[in-house]
Amino acid sequence: MSNQAEAGYVVSHGRSKAFYERFERKSELQHQTHFCPGCGHGTVHKMLAQAIDELGIQDRTIMIGPVGCGVFTYYYFDVGNVQAAHGRAPAVATAMKRSRPESIVISYQGDGDLSAIGSAEILHAANRGEHISVIFVNNAIYSMTGGQFAPTTLLGQKSTTTPLGRSAKAEGYPLHISELLATLQAPVYIERVGLGDNKQVAQAARAVRRAVENQVRGLGFSLVEILSPCPTIWKMTPVESQHWVRDVMEKTFPLGVFCDRTREAQAQTAPAAAPPLERIPEILGVVGAAEPEFSATQARTAEVDLEVRIAGFGGQGVLLLGEVLAEAGLDAGLEVSWLPSYGPEMRSGTSNCHVRLSSAPIDSPLVSAPNMLIAMNEPSLRKFDASVRPGGWIIYNGDEFPPECMRKDVHVLAHPFTHLADELGDARACNMTMLGALLEIAGAVPQASIDAALHRLVRNPRWVELDERALERGRAVCRESMVEEVTR
Amino acid sequence: MTNTEKKDRGLLRIDTDECKGCGLCIEACPPKVIGLSERLNHYGYRTAVYAGHGCTGCGICFMVCPEPGAITVLRAVLPPSRQTSGLPHHDAEGASPCASN
Ligand code: SF4
Ligand code: SF4
Ligand code: SF4
Numbered sequence: 212m213s214n215q216a217e218a219g220y221v222v223s224h225g226r227s228k229a230f231y232e233r234f235e236r237k238s239e240l241q242h243q244t245h246f247c248p249g250c251g252h253g254t255v256h257k258m259l260a261q262a263i264d265e266l267g268i269q270d271r272t273i274m275i276g277p278v279g280c281g282v283f284t285y286y287y288f289d290v291g292n293v294q295a296a297h298g299r300a301p302a303v304a305t306a307m308k309r310s311r312p313e314s315i316v317i318s319y320q321g322d323g324d325l326s327a328i329g330s331a332e333i334l335h336a337a338n339r340g341e342h343i344s345v346i347f348v349n350n351a352i353y354s355m356t357g358g359q360f361a362p363t364t365l366l367g368q369k370s371t372t373t374p375l376g377r378s379a380k381a382e383g384y385p386l387h388i389s390e391l392l393a394t395l396q397a398p399v400y401i402e403r404v405g406l407g408d409n410k411q412v413a414q415a416a417r418a419v420r421r422a423v424e425n426q427v428r429g430l431g432f433s434l435v436e437i438l439s440p441c442p443t444i445w446k447m448t449p450v451e452s453q454h455w456v457r458d459v460m461e462k463t464f465p466l467g468v469f470c471d472r473t474r475e476a477q478a479q480t481a482p483a484a485a486p487p488l489e490r491i492p493e494i495l496g497v498v499g500a501a502e503p504e505f506s507a508t509q510a511r512t513a514e515v516d517l518e519v520r521i522a523g524f525g526g527q528g529v530l531l532l533g534e535v536l537a538e539a540g541l542d543a544g545l546e547v548s549w550l551p552s553y554g555p556e557m558r559s560g561t562s563n564c565h566v567r568l569s570s571a572p573i574d575s576p577l578v579s580a581p582n583m584l585i586a587m588n589e590p591s592l593r594k595f596d597a598s599v600r601p602g603g604w605i606i607y608n609g610d611e612f613p614p615e616c617m618r619k620d621v622h623v624l625a626h627p628f629t630h631l632a633d634e635l636g637d638a639r640a641c642n643m644t645m646l647g648a649l650l651e652i653a654g655a656v657p658q659a660s661i662d663a664a665l666h667r668l669v670r671n672p673r674w675v676e677l678d679e680r681a682l683e684r685g686r687a688v689c690r691e692s693m694v695e696e697v698t699r
Numbered sequence: 700m701t702n703t704e705k706k707d708r709g710l711l712r713i714d715t716d717e718c719k720g721c722g723l724c725i726e727a728c729p730p731k732v733i734g735l736s737e738r739l740n741h742y743g744y745r746t747a748v749y750a751g752h753g754c755t756g757c758g759i760c761f762m763v764c765p766e767p768g769a770i771t772v773l774r775a776v777l778p779p780s781r782q783t784s785g786l787p788h789h790d791a792e793g794a795s796p797c798a799s800n
Contacts, residue, residue, distance in 0.1 A: 220710045220773035224761035230768075240742070242717050242768055248744070249721035253765025260767070287767070409727050409759050416762060442721075449721035453763075 227260035229269050229288055236286045245283055249449020251406045251439025251456075252281050252321075255348055255419070259317065260288065262420040266427055272315045273307050275300040279321040280355045280441075281348060298329025301336035304343040310485065315426050318345045322363040323353040326386050330362070333388070337432050340397030342479070344422040345434040347388065350441035351460060358444040362386035365463050385463050389436045393469035399431040401470040405438035407457025411466070421473075429478040438464055497667070515545055515570045515655040518578045522563035522595055523587025523608075528642030531668065532585065533564040535646060538664035539656045540568035548576035563591065568655060583653065585645050587628075592616055606648050608641060624648055624692055631684050640681035647685020709756020710773040711749040717769040720744035724760035724770060733760060 233241040246253045263269050273291035276284035277300050285292035291314070295303040304318040318336075325333050325347050336343065352370055353359040360370035360377055363385055367376040377385075389403045400422060404415035415437055422433035438460050440452035447455060492498050519536065523529045530551050537549035550565040565578035582603035586592035592607055593616065599605055601620040612625035626648070632640040650656060661682065669675050711733065718740065724747050725733045732753040736746045747760075747769070756774040764770045 217710060217712070217773060219706065219776055221776055222771055223709075223756060223774040224758040224770070224772040226768040226771070242714075243719070243742075243766060246765060248719035248765075249723055250765055253767075254763060257762070257765070257767060406763075409729075409763070412727075412759075412763050449723050450726045453723060453726070 227257065227264045229260035229263040229272075229290065230256075231287060231289045234286045236283065244287065246280065247441075247443040249440060249442045249452065250280070251350060251437065251441065252348060254406055254412065255346065255415075255437055255439060256284075256287060258416045258419040259319075259346060259423070261416065262423045263288075263290065265420065266315075266424060268315045268423070268427060271313060272317060273304075273311070275304045275307065275316065275318045277320040277324040278355075279324045279353075281319055281321050281324075282355070284319055298324050298327070299332055300324070300329065301332040301341070301343065301345065304345075305336055305339070305341045308341060308343050312342075312484065315423065316343045317423065318343055320345065320347055321354070322347070322349040322351065322388075323355075323359075323361045326362040326388050330386075333434075334392070337392045337398050337434065338395050340399075340432045342426055342429065342431055343433075344426045345432075346419065346422065347434055347436040348439045349388075349436050349464070350439045350444075351385075352441060352444050354441045354444045363388075363464075365460065387464065389434065389464075389469045392434060397432055398434065398470050399472045399476045400425050400433040400468075401436075402434075402468045403436040403438070403464060403466050405456050405461055405466055406440060407438065407453060407455075407461060411457065414466075425473055428473075430473055430476040431479065436464075438466075515540075515568055517566070517568040517583060517653055517655055518581045518600075519566040519568075519583040519585065519649070520563060520578050520581040520595055520598070521566065521585040521587075522591035523585075523642075524591075525562045527587045528639060529562050529587065530564050532642040532646050533566045534668055535643075535661070535664050536568070536649070536656075537566050538668055539660040542660035542663045543656050545570060545655075546573045548573050550576040550578075563595070583649060585649060587641065587645065589613065604649075604652055606645055606652075608645060624652070624689060626688055626692065628685065628688075631688060632681055635680050635684060636677055640677050643678040643681035644685035644688070647682035647687075648689040649685075650682070651686040651689040706775055707752055707754050707756075708775050709754035710775075711754045711760065712771040712773065713747050713749060714769050714771075715740045715746045716742075717766045718744065718746040719766060719769070720746050721765065722747070723763045723765070727759045727763045729757060729759065730755060 235241060244253050263272055269290055274284045274288045276282055276294040278297040285294055293303055300318040300320050304316045308316040349363050351363045351365055353361050358371045360373045360382060364370055364377045365385055366379055369376050373382060389401050392398055393401045402418045404418045405411040406415060418435045422435045425433040438456045440456055442449045442452040445452050486494060521529050521533050533549050537547045540547040546569045548567045552563045565576060567573050567578060580598055580600045582600045584595050584599050584605045587608045589609060596605060596616045599621050604622045607625040608628040609625055610627050612623055628644045629638050629641045631644045632638050665675055665678055669678055730753050732750040733747050734750060736748045740746050756772055758772045761770045761772050
């Protein structure tokens, strides 16, 4: 069209600046979207881009893209972009908004993404009243993967996985996300709109803008659900599918505002930014607690490869024992891992943890074949004794080692460690007596590192003192029993 | 265009490379001044075409269109009633006033 014909006219509706000039998705089609002809996603993208333009927020907008047909937001919107794992956009948006409170964070999701795999994320983001804007494109089906039924699929609607039509009995009822979230106290604005005809489209554009504007005004969580045509999967022409939104879909998903607290909502100033990393020790109350000094890269000659399994009853200090060992290894400049094995046994019964100390990088923190087993009671011994590697050690807390657990190919140190701790003043120090024995056998970690670890992990000076004595007592018992073995 | 001819309030520009021929704008246009081309574009779509006159500049076609740049709607700078008054006017894009005016 020539300039001459356009003279006397100005552009009133044109390409938004919030879109990239070219969509560098592939070499062809750099000016078109990847959406099928007549797809509602494109229309919603345009509304969003227009809102960003009008509100003048392009430079501080972060778009969180979904998994699904809408995945390529980062190819289109010339804003900050993050593409989230399936369903997780609201969680990513939460992190973005909290760490960059001055940003305008828009979470864009389809119905497969938001209402199925991401139902937990959206529920809790809404319930926390995150200051984000959620654009929820609902076309009642999983489109990108070829038309499986979604939680939003209408009753009777056919899909590849409901070939006879969705039935309430087998697949449940269509999930009404807007109504559901509107029962929460935190959201400030939730509206469902459609793309079913001109009037609906105009209202949808207003709602999208409002959802974003609410965030600019600092009001809180906003969500717009948009009933949106998917001509391809619905197997209709674009115009037919537009009408289907209005004539069919809307019957199941009535349009309207489900929650509007924008008037009462106080414009909130951004939450306080997270404290800088340097302040974390102070906040956790661990300042001055002897920072690791790597005291002991001190003359470590032998290669270390300790794979330790520590097992006992909950409350026997199994996890702390492992922690002190790992922390000491860390202090000594070794590679370490500490993996607590939580289970229903946390309260009673056996609990255990895996600890590795190695001079080489550790491939896995799991210790399935330990070369050191600390068994703090008989059930724990019976659970793990067979897993000890030939040539390894079992350190057992008990008067006598059960004969049927005796193996020719492992060393055993059996001693009533609990009594030792009792003598020292508190039976709960049993774990440290056993650690003392282990350290005596392994010899891999310098005493200075153990002291440093103990001081970092045990806050009460009375306990530090007791634990130090317990460690020493355990070492001594170990030395004595070795002598016994030799002289016997 | 002559001085006596009434100037339309709006004008439609369609980028035939971007249009996917979905027909939503054709359905949406209140005065029905958009049609579908006989010719296929580069990508094999029939595309929307403007009838050439009758556009009111309402912008509805732009809003329903799913493609970012397929449609541009322009609006007359001056009210149509004053178009024949001979007052000089400029368009926003900086082109000189239409020579035939
Ligand atoms: S499959 Fe449906 S939702 Fe996906 S791009 Fe095509 S029309 Fe849009
Ligand atoms: S701006 Fe309005 S009148 Fe003009 S072509 Fe578009 S829909 Fe029709
Ligand atoms: S709505 Fe857009 S893509 Fe569809 S026919 Fe009209 S101009 Fe082309």
